[in-house]
Amino acid sequence: MESCKVDEEGLLKIEDQLCFALYSTSRAITREYAVLLETMGVTYPQYLALMVLWQHDGILVQDIAKGLEVDQATATPLVKRLEKLGFVTRRRSEKDERRVEVYLTEAGKDLYKTALAVPRGLGCAIGVDQARARKLIDELNDIKAFIAKTNER
Structure with missing residues (x-):
């Protein structure tokens, strides 16, 4: 039985992999968000959903x-969790009862004012100013668009 060879060329060193850099950075940023969002009483995924709303x-x-x-x-x-927290309400669509529409409550709308401080707070926490953040966002969106275009084929 042939034994597994060690990565002698170092091609799979975890610290040199883009995927791991993205993954570990994402986790670190999410932890920083958790600290910032604690006063708002929402989790990071809930915050993202509120941003959409x-x-x-x-x-x-x-x-x-x-x-x-x-x-x-x-x-x-x-x-449903945002509704239990009192930030949104769900209603059946008048046009199609099978569909559920989501509306911000007054508390959800008021939370927006508090959330305005989050992007700057995150930037300070991770050492990234607005200009650098914009460049990173653009680069990552370019990569995502390339992947999407490649997967269309």
Whole structure:
């Protein structure tokens, strides 16, 4: 039986992998968000869902899922937790009872004012100013668009 060879060329050193740099950085940033969001009483995924609603109030759960780039089965429990916290209400669509629309409550709308401090707080916590953040966002969006285009083929 042939034994496994060690990566003698060092091609798979974890610290040299883009995937691990993205993964570990994402986890570190999410931990920083947790600290910032604690005073708001929401988790990072809940904060993301609220950001979608602050842009487009009164949308379908499936639209929240689309905005977060997750499936509806992930978005639905997230919305239910936000409802239990008193930040959103869910209503059946008048046009189609099978669809559920999500609306911010007054508490959800008021939370927006507190959330305005979060991006700057995160920037300070991770040492990234607005200009550098914009460059990173653009680069990551370019990579995501390339992957999407490649997967269309």
